Amino acid sequence: MKPNRLPIRLVLVVLAFTIGLPGLALRPAVAQDPPPIPSPEAFFGFEMGADRKLARWDKLVEYYNVLGEASPRLRVVNMGESTLGNPFLVLFISSPENLARLEELRQINATLSDPRGVSEEEINRAVAEGKAVVVQSMGLHSSEVAASQMVAELTYDMVTRDDEEMQRILDNTIAIMIPCFNPDGEIMVTDWYNQTVGTEYEGVGLPWLYHHYIGHDNNRDAFMQNTIESVYGAKILFQDWIPQAYIDHHQMGAYGARLFVPPYADPIRPDGDPLVWREMAWYGAHIAYKEEEAGKSGVVNAAVYSGWGHFGFHWITPFHNIAGMLTESASARLATPLFLHPDQLQGSRRGMPEYEAQTTFPNPWPGGWWRVRDIVEQQKIAVLAALDIAARNRETVLRTAYLKAMRQTERGAKGKPAAFIIPAAQHDPLTAGKMVNTLLGQGIEVMQASAAFTHEGRVYDAGAYVVSMAQPKRGVLRWLLGRTFYPDDTYTRDRDGNPIRPYDMSTDNIAEYMGVRVDPVDTAVEAALVKVTQKIDPAGQVAQGPHGYVLDGRLNDSFKAVNLLWDGKVEVRRVDRPSTGLRAGDFLVSASAPEALVAEIAQETGVDFLGLDTEALSTSHPLRRPRIGMYQRYLGGNMDEGWTRLLLENFGFPYTTLKDAEIKADDLHEDYDVIILPADNVARMTGERPEGGSGGFRSRRPEDYPPEYRSGFGKEGVEALKAFVENGGTLVTFAEAGALPIQKFELPIRNVVAGVPSKEFWSPGSTLRVNVDNTNPLAYGMPREALAMFLQGNHVYQILPSDRNHRIERIATFVDRDLLQSGWLLGEQVIAEKAAMVSVGHGQGRVVLIGFRAQHRVQTHGTFKLVFNALLSTPPDAQTTNGR
Numbered sequence: 001m002k003p004n005r006l007p008i009r010l011v012l013v014v015l016a017f018t019i020g021l022p023g024l025a026l027r028p029a030v031a032q033d034p035p036p037i038p039s040p041e042a043f044f045g046f047e048m049g050a051d052r053k054l055a056r057w058d059k060l061v062e063y064y065n066v067l068g069e070a071s072p073r074l075r076v077v078n079m080g081e082s083t084l085g086n087p088f089l090v091l092f093i094s095s096p097e098n099l100a101r102l103e104e105l106r107q108i109n110a111t112l113s114d115p116r117g118v119s120e121e122e123i124n125r126a127v128a129e130g131k132a133v134v135v136q137s138m139g140l141h142s143s144e145v146a147a148s149q150m151v152a153e154l155t156y157d158m159v160t161r162d163d164e165e166m167q168r169i170l171d172n173t174i175a176i177m178i179p180c181f182n183p184d185g186e187i188m189v190t191d192w193y194n195q196t197v198g199t200e201y202e203g204v205g206l207p208w209l210y211h212h213y214i215g216h217d218n219n220r221d222a223f224m225q226n227t228i229e230s231v232y233g234a235k236i237l238f239q240d241w242i243p244q245a246y247i248d249h250h251q252m253g254a255y256g257a258r259l260f261v262p263p264y265a266d267p268i269r270p271d272g273d274p275l276v277w278r279e280m281a282w283y284g285a286h287i288a289y290k291e292e293e294a295g296k297s298g299v300v301n302a303a304v305y306s307g308w309g310h311f312g313f314h315w316i317t318p319f320h321n322i323a324g325m326l327t328e329s330a331s332a333r334l335a336t337p338l339f340l341h342p343d344q345l346q347g348s349r350r351g352m353p354e355y356e357a358q359t360t361f362p363n364p365w366p367g368g369w370w371r372v373r374d375i376v377e378q379q380k381i382a383v384l385a386a387l388d389i390a391a392r393n394r395e396t397v398l399r400t401a402y403l404k405a406m407r408q409t410e411r412g413a414k415g416k417p418a419a420f421i422i423p424a425a426q427h428d429p430l431t432a433g434k435m436v437n438t439l440l441g442q443g444i445e446v447m448q449a450s451a452a453f454t455h456e457g458r459v460y461d462a463g464a465y466v467v468s469m470a471q472p473k474r475g476v477l478r479w480l481l482g483r484t485f486y487p488d489d490t491y492t493r494d495r496d497g498n499p500i501r502p503y504d505m506s507t508d509n510i511a512e513y514m515g516v517r518v519d520p521v522d523t524a525v526e527a528a529l530v531k532v533t534q535k536i537d538p539a540g541q542v543a544q545g546p547h548g549y550v551l552d553g554r555l556n557d558s559f560k561a562v563n564l565l566w567d568g569k570v571e572v573r574r575v576d577r578p579s580t581g582l583r584a585g586d587f588l589v590s591a592s593a594p595e596a597l598v599a600e601i602a603q604e605t606g607v608d609f610l611g612l613d614t615e616a617l618s619t620s621h622p623l624r625r626p627r628i629g630m631y632q633r634y635l636g637g638n639m640d641e642g643w644t645r646l647l648l649e650n651f652g653f654p655y656t657t658l659k660d661a662e663i664k665a666d667d668l669h670e671d672y673d674v675i676i677l678p679a680d681n682v683a684r685m686t687g688e689r690p691e692g693g694s695g696g697f698r699s700r701r702p703e704d705y706p707p708e709y710r711s712g713f714g715k716e717g718v719e720a721l722k723a724f725v726e727n728g729g730t731l732v733t734f735a736e737a738g739a740l741p742i743q744k745f746e747l748p749i750r751n752v753v754a755g756v757p758s759k760e761f762w763s764p765g766s767t768l769r770v771n772v773d774n775t776n777p778l779a780y781g782m783p784r785e786a787l788a789m790f791l792q793g794n795h796v797y798q799i800l801p802s803d804r805n806h807r808i809e810r811i812a813t814f815v816d817r818d819l820l821q822s823g824w825l826l827g828e829q830v831i832a833e834k835a836a837m838v839s840v841g842h843g844q845g846r847v848v849l850i851g852f853r854a855q856h857r858v859q860t861h862g863t864f865k866l867v868f869n870a871l872l873s874t875p876p877d878a879q880t881t882n883g884r
């Protein structure tokens with residue numbers, strides 16, 4: 001755990017990193033007598049991708065530094081530390097002449113990617129003098145081991161090969177490589193693999209998450225940038241270099257095509273520039289061609305991966321006018337070869353109905369042994385093919401970059417909405433500021449009004465933000481701030497009419513996620529506007545009153561301030577009944593709180609400490625800092641658990657990770673007030689084997705792992721959790737985890753969407769409208785109407801008739817009609833007016849069941865308070881004084 005580390009790094013990155021800064025380049029500016037260039041075999045002692053061999057990240061870093069010292073074609077830049085403190089590298093590979101004028105070439109590239117106000121002459125010069133910029137990244141998903149090995153060999157080839165093809169690439173392109181997008185995970189998986197090689201567990205995946213917080217979800221973070229690795233990626237792709245092409249190299253399952261290359265399958269997400277989709281087909285065709293030329297079989301285009309995906313880097317980049325692509329190689333078993341029989345090979349639901357030859361898959365791989373070396377070889381061909389076609393067509397590629405940016409700007413100027421206005425008056429203005437920062441992180445231009453103005457009949461105060469669609473990043477803006485309806489058509493239904501799950505969410509509207517009001521407007525905004533050039537980082541005001549301070553309970557950051565006050569041993573109360581100037585849910589801070597501490601917390605959190613003029617003891621209750629535990633299992637780890645850790649750390653909540661042994665303790669209530677069960681199914685928590693569990697190496701069965709990693713707290717754990725609640729504890733369950741107390745504690749509620757066929761109810765990652773009872777302490781500070789992030793498989797609750805009706809509280813309920821704000825929803829009547837979040841009294845304690853994803857990926861700021869309140873509020877029956 002490294003609390004507060006991320007924000008500090010964020011600041012450092014923003015301040016310190018520029019490509020040209022000499023202090024950060026590991027290679028000295030002038031090298032006399034360059035040292036000899038060692039091959040990977042000579043350096044590592046084995047060929048990249050050799051059976052059962054993985055080079056570890058620290059060794060790879062050493063190798064890149066050696067190559068950087070020895071070759072004028074390579075510049076190695078250390079962007080800073082990863083989440084766990086390992087170096088995050090970016091490699092610039094080009095001709096020595098290009099590298100010598102890298103900053104100038106960066107400026108030329110910037111002109112082409114945002115040509116607003118630039119003369120035709122200047123564009124022509126930029127096209128003539130610029131170089132094609134191609135970013136490629138490897139090792140984002142650490143279990144997909146080949147790419148971060150491959151790129152070492154590729155880099156060696158690029159700095160040593162002198163043939164015509166390589167010379168053309170070096171002269172005409174700037175190849176930017178992120179050789180490992182998740183250095184921490186590379187180390188974890190390499191160490192784990194080496195530990196299991198030669199045992200019966202060889203080739204089994206890592207038992208825990210391969211990113212400290214977010215595991216495989218690290219490619220769901222590009223648009224929100226909650227992790228430092230995503231901040232680095234965004235800096236390269238969205239701010240410093242808007243490349244003409246970007247490819248993220250991945251691996252998929254073992255039993256289909258050997259290699260997926262662009263373009264994507266249908267459906268595609270609209271509103272990108274059409275040229276970007278043509279470019280993807282063009283790059284993909286060349287990659288596939290080069291693979292066939294080299295005798296590689298099993299390559300498929302336009303299949304498996306749809307063009308409408310999540311907003312990870314490769315799927316968001318097309319809306320930044322970048323040909324944002326993916327390759328997916330078939331996996332082995334980590335670095336262990338896998339044998340496949342012909343009849344085991346399968347097609348895909350998308351674009352490859354059979355494992356047979358088709359126009360986009362003319363040469364099926366026949367089966368046999370499959371090794372990491374095979375992946376390394378096909379990936380190397382793919383990386384170079386993308387560079388080769390860009391190098392051969394440098395001017396076309398650069399002119400297209402200009403055309404995409406200009407045409408998107410023109411579409412934005414003509415279309416509706418013309419702009420989005422983010423009013424200054426917000427339920428939680430600090431969260432609105434974070435949303436603006438998210439837009440800035442995308443390199444989007446945001447303006448701020450320096451005076452009040454009226455637009456389309458509405459009055460906006462000074463401080464409102466205005467985001468015009470007349471900018472090159474119109475495409476990404478449309479999806480981040482515009483209402484979204486996922487298509488429901490033949491591309492998204494199977495032959496039987498069942499909806500096909502989108503690749504991830506069915507909306508990415510961050511304003512809806514964050515609970516921020518954004519007004520789309522039809523006409524361009526005429527007002528006094530100033531461009532926002534720095535991230536919003538407001539400092540709170542401090543004004544002491546005779547009775548201390550009051551903090552606004554509607555601000556998420558007030559919860560962080562409360563935690564920091566508790567760190568300083570300051571007492572905090574919470575208002576239960578509104579009175580003059582106080583709302584239920586506001587926090588009261590004693591006048592004796594050290595002034596310096598208060599000033600520091602106001603500065604850090606942005607929360608105002610307002611003077612409390614009247615004594616409010618009778619309308620508030622003292623808050624006790626909760627002792628929080630959260631369950632963590634193995635079986636590959638639970639990403640929702642990791643994200644929740646990140647959420648708690650971001651807002652200063654201390655917590656204890658509880659593994660099976662701690663859950664099974666019979667005195668949980670002595671040590672904890674609240675225990676969280678992150679979203680998970682019951683079988684994975686208890687360790688009971690799922691019925692009819694799928695075979696294949698990717699399954700996560702307990703018996704696949706060494707005994708010490710076969711997690712599951714079993715009946716004993718269930719009994720301990722039950723006793724914890726009966727003795728006065730609060731059990732908080734997220735989404736599917738609610739099934740555990742419902743089934744095992746026999747709670748008088750049921751999940752109404754359990755077992756409902758997908759044709760009748762379907763909501764894969766949508767924002768749904770809920771009414772919130774904000775007079776209940778579990779919803780203090782929330783607006784009366786909110787948006788719940790609902791994923792397929794989440795819960796919706798109905799209260800069953802029982803003599804315990806009075807012990808159940810409905811905290812949030814779905815509205816009665818028109819539930820869908822954005823995404824995809826079938827069968828709204830199934831859940832209309834049913835509960836999205838309930839509290840069920842049980843013994844002396846309670847179970848708080850949040851059926852949807854209130855803290856989804858630390859992105860749904862609009863509902864964080866429901867989680868925070870569940871941590872802070874005491875069960876009604878356990879309250880002795882100051883009952884509500």
Ligand SMILES: [Zn+2]
Binds near residue numbers: 141144250251
């Ligand atoms: Zn992957």
